[in-house]
Amino acid sequence: MDARWNRHKRLAQDIPNGSYVNLGIGIPELVASHVPEGRTFIYHTENGLLGMGPSPAAGESDPELINAGKRRVTMMPGAAFFDQATSFAMIRGGHLDLSVLGALQVAANGDLANWSTGADDAIPAVGGAMDLVAGVKRVFVMTTHVTKEGEPKLVQHCTYPLTGRGVVTRIYSDLAVIDVTERGFALVELAPGIAFDFVQERTCAPIITNHARK
Amino acid sequence: MIDKRVGSTREAVADIFDGATVMIGGFGEAGSPIELIHALIDQGAKGLTVVSNNTGTGLVGLAALLRAERVSKVICSFPKTAGSTVFPDLYRAGKIELELVPQGTLAERIRAGGAGIVAFYTPTAVGTPLAEGKESRVFGNREHVLEYGIRADFTLIKGCKADTHGNVLYHRTARNFAPMMATAATVTIVQAADVVEAGALDPEAIVTPGIFVDRVVHVASPALESALNEAGASYP
Numbered sequence: 001m002d003a004r005w006n007r008h009k010r011l012a013q014d015i016p017n018g019s020y021v022n023l024g025i026g027i028p029e030l031v032a033s034h035v036p037e038g039r040t041f042i043y044h045t046e047n048g049l050l051g052m053g054p055s056p057a058a059g060e061s062d063p064e065l066i067n068a069g070k071r072r073v074t075m076m077p078g079a080a081f082f083d084q085a086t087s088f089a090m091i092r093g094g095h096l097d098l099s100v101l102g103a104l105q106v107a108a109n110g111d112l113a114n115w116s117t118g119a120d121d122a123i124p125a126v127g128g129a130m131d132l133v134a135g136v137k138r139v140f141v142m143t144t145h146v147t148k149e150g151e152p153k154l155v156q157h158c159t160y161p162l163t164g165r166g167v168v169t170r171i172y173s174d175l176a177v178i179d180v181t182e183r184g185f186a187l188v189e190l191a192p193g194i195a196f197d198f199v200q201e202r203t204c205a206p207i208i209t210n211h212a213r214k
Numbered sequence: 215m216i217d218k219r220v221g222s223t224r225e226a227v228a229d230i231f232d233g234a235t236v237m238i239g240g241f242g243e244a245g246s247p248i249e250l251i252h253a254l255i256d257q258g259a260k261g262l263t264v265v266s267n268n269t270g271t272g273l274v275g276l277a278a279l280l281r282a283e284r285v286s287k288v289i290c291s292f293p294k295t296a297g298s299t300v301f302p303d304l305y306r307a308g309k310i311e312l313e314l315v316p317q318g319t320l321a322e323r324i325r326a327g328g329a330g331i332v333a334f335y336t337p338t339a340v341g342t343p344l345a346e347g348k349e350s351r352v353f354g355n356r357e358h359v360l361e362y363g364i365r366a367d368f369t370l371i372k373g374c375k376a377d378t379h380g381n382v383l384y385h386r387t388a389r390n391f392a393p394m395m396a397t398a399a400t401v402t403i404v405q406a407a408d409v410v411e412a413g414a415l416d417p418e419a420i421v422t423p424g425i426f427v428d429r430v431v432h433v434a435s436p437a438l439e440s441a442l443n444e445a446g447a448s449y450p
Contacts, residue, residue: 046317047241048387063243063438064388070242070295081386083393083421084241084267085325088318092338111341123294123302124314126344131318134338165341 005191007172009034011142014170015041015098022046022091022132024101024142025069031100031142042076044096046128048087051079068128091128092135099136101129103143103171105158108184108205110168112141113160126163133164145173146202154178154185155204175199178207186211218380218430219409223253226403226431230259230368237324237364237395238266238276239371242295243439245388247372247405248275250431252449254370260284265324265366267317267391269293269301273448275439280304282450289364291317297443314344319361321394326363328397328426333362369399372436373422376406377413380427381420389421396426405433 012034015021022044023031032054035041043052045067052067053074061072090096105113112133115126133139146152154171170188171178176199177188185207190196200207220226227250230236236254240246255278262285269288270276277300279285293301293312304310315323316338326334335358339345349360371392373382382404384392396402404422409432 045387047244048390062386063440064245065386066242066244070244075386081384081389083389084317084321084391085394088321092318092322092336116343121306123305124312125292125294126314126316127292128317130316130339130342130344134336134340135318162342 006034007142007174010177011100011140011172012036015039018042019097020044020050020095021098021100022096022136024099024129024132025127026102044087044090045073046087046091046132048082048084049073049075049079050082050090051076053079088128088131091131094135094137096136098138098140099132100140100142101132103141103153104160105153105155106141106143106168106171106180107155107158108180110166110180111158112139112163112168113158114163116161118161129163133167138169139167141168141171143171143173145175145199152202152204175202179211181208181211183208183211216412217378218424218427219378220429220431223249223405223431223433224256226250226429227253227257227370230254230257232259233261234259234367235263235265235365237366237369237391237399238264239369239390239392239395240276241267241387241390243271244386245372245384245390245392246270246275246439247370248437248439248442249433250370250403250405251275251279255279255282255284255450261286263287263289265289265364265395267291267320268295269298271295271297271439272443273300274437274442275449277301278449280310283309285310287311287313289313289315289320291315291320316344321391323361323364324391324394324398327365328394331363333360335360364398366395366399367401369395369402371395371402371404373404373406375408375410375415376404376427376430377410377415377424378430379412380404380424380430381415382406382422382427383415383419384421393422396422401428402426403429403431405431405436407434407436
C-alpha cells in the first residue's frame with residue numbers, strides 16, 4: 001500500500017469550484033486541507049454555519065463558534081449563521097451539493113450504515129446523518145477499506161442498522177475509488193501500487209471494472 | 215408598558231412542575247443555558263421530559279440535571295458526546311428513556327410544534343430503525359415517514375442580547391435550536407448576558423421576536439460547560 005496516495009486530496013479533486021459541502025465528523029474534515037488551487041468550497045456545518053473556516057489560532061477560539069463535531073472553528077468572509085430549521089432546510093431541501101460521510105458499512109446498492117453497530121450496550125446517537133443522506137444531492141463516503149480487525153466495509157448487504165437506503169454515490173477508500181452503480185460497485189481508480197485483486201479480496205461484493213463513466 | 219424581565223433565574227423557573235416537558239437550547243455547550251438549568255436543579259421539579267440535541271458533558275448543566283435524576287425521558291439526536299458519562303450510565307441502568315430523533319427531524323418537529331403544524335412527512339430515516347412503527351406514505355415514488363410536531367410546557371434558552379419585550383439575539387453557533395424552541399413552549403424563558411430597553415435593538419436584526427418569549431433574566435457572565443469541566447466543577 002502506498003501511504004503517499006491521499007484519499008482526502010483525491011476526493012477534493014472531484015468537488016467543483018463553488019460547491020456547498022457538508023463534511024461529516026472525523027476523517028472527512030481532512031478534505032478541507034486539500035482544496036485544489038483556484039477552487040473555493042463553502043463549508044456547511046449543520047449546527048448553524050455556512051462558510052466555516054479552519055481551526056482557530058491559539059487564544060483566538062470561541063466556544064460558541066463550533067462545528068458539528070463540537071470542535072472550535074473559524075468563519076470565512078461571507079459566512080452566515082442560522083438556526084437549526086434553516087440549516088436542515090439547506091440539507092433536506094436539496095440545497096447542498098455534496099455530503100462527505102464516514103461509514104461502518106456500504107452496500108453494493110448504496111445503502112449506508114454509519115451511526116450504530118446495534119450492539120446491546122451501545123448508546124444510540126444519530127445526529128444529522130440521516131437527514132444528510134436523505135437530502136443532499138451527492139453523498140460521498142470516505143473510509144478505510146476494511147476495519148481495524150480486517151473486516152471488509154464494502155459489503156453485499158449491510159448488517160448494521162442503516163442510515164439510509166441507496167444513498168451513497170461514490171466511495172473513497174485507502175485502496176480505491178469506487179462508484180455505486182445500478183450494477184453494484186464499479187471501480188473508478190486504484191490507489192498507486194494497489195492491484196485490483198487485492199481490493200476485490202477485501203470487498204464482500206463483486207466490483208465491476210468495465211463501467212462506463214461520464 | 216411591557217417588561218418581561220424577572221429578577222433571578224430562580225424566579226424564572228419557579229413554576230416548572232413535576233412531569234413537565236422542557237425544551238433546552240444548545241448544541242454541545244454552545245447555547246446551553248447553564249444558569250437556568252442549575253436554577254431548575256435547585257427548584258427540584260422531577261419526572262421531566264427534556265427535549266435537547268445532546269445530554270451534556272461532565273457534571274454541570276444538562277448532565278447535572280440528569281445526574282440529579284430529575285429527568286425521566288430525553289428526546290434527543292446525539293446523547294453521547296465525548297465527555298458525556300451521566301446519560302450513558304443512566305441509560306444502561308434503565309433509569310432514563312430515550313427517544314432518538316434525527317437532528318433535522320428534531321428541529322423540524324419543534325418548528326412544526328411552534329407553527330401549529332401537527333405533523334409532516336419526511337424521507338429522513340426511511341429504511342432505518344428510527345422509522346420502525348411510524349406511518350409511511352409514498353409521494354413522487356419516494357417513501358416518507360410521518361413525524362409529529364413537538365410542543366413543550368417550558369423552553370429554556372440562552373441569548374446574547376435581549377430587550378424588555380423579549381426580542382432576542384444570539385451569539386454565533388449558540389443560536390442552533392433556540393429560535394424554534396422559543397416558539398414551541400407555553401412558557402419561554404431566556405437568559406441573556408445583556409438586557410436592554412425596548413427600542414435599543416435594531417428591529418432588522420432581531421432573530422427571535424418577543425411574541426415568543428415570556429420571561430427574560432439577566433445573566434451577566436454565563437458559565438461555559440468546557441470551562442466548568444476543566445475546573446472539575448460539579449453541580450450542585
